Amino acid sequence: NAGVTQTPKFQVLKTGQSMTLQCAQDMNHEYMSWYRQDPGMGLRLIHYSVGAGITDQGEVPNGYNVSRSTTEDFPLRLLSAAPSQTSVYFCASSYSRDGAWGYFGPGTRLTVT
């Protein structure tokens, strides 16, 4: 199993550009989520999904869209990038909603200039 994979690893965007961060898992996990991590802060939940076709907002959803058309993929779209979205983004997945995000991807480091 590849686990949770994220692409790209690094990305630089100009303000106003849009892009999609990819996340995929090959463990047939129902639960997937996106977090952002800023210096000196813990991870903050952006969006999550409890299964294909079902998504919901987390703590900081503004400026981001998600969709879950398949169990494997959970892309995160930045609609119009802003410098405040400069961060490291992590995707996570879990077999059950038993409280633990068991698997995290390696992260995407995004810089918006």
Next chain:
Amino acid sequence: SQQGEEDPQALSIQEGENATMNCSYKTSINNLQWYRQNSGRGLVHLILIRSNEREKHSGRLRVTLDTSKKSSSLLITASRAADTASYFCATDAGNNDMRFGAGTRLTVKP
């Protein structure tokens, strides 16, 4: 807003010593988890303790939970240089929204 807050923010110890990190939180929880993050990597889940549990062990890790004080501690015994990482607590209130603290940065000197 953050739910868990780790203390201390940074901890530096010698190899072989024990490391203790604390986490305090504000609201009722279903469970509390600890994660490790090596520099530049994603988080690794270490241990989950449920609200009706008081102590849990996993190898050299010992986690305690005091729901009356809304606090938890993570003890790493006989630390190794490879334990150098940031450690985060995360609380789960059962609403699909886990909240992470800002983390404790642990340095274990060989």
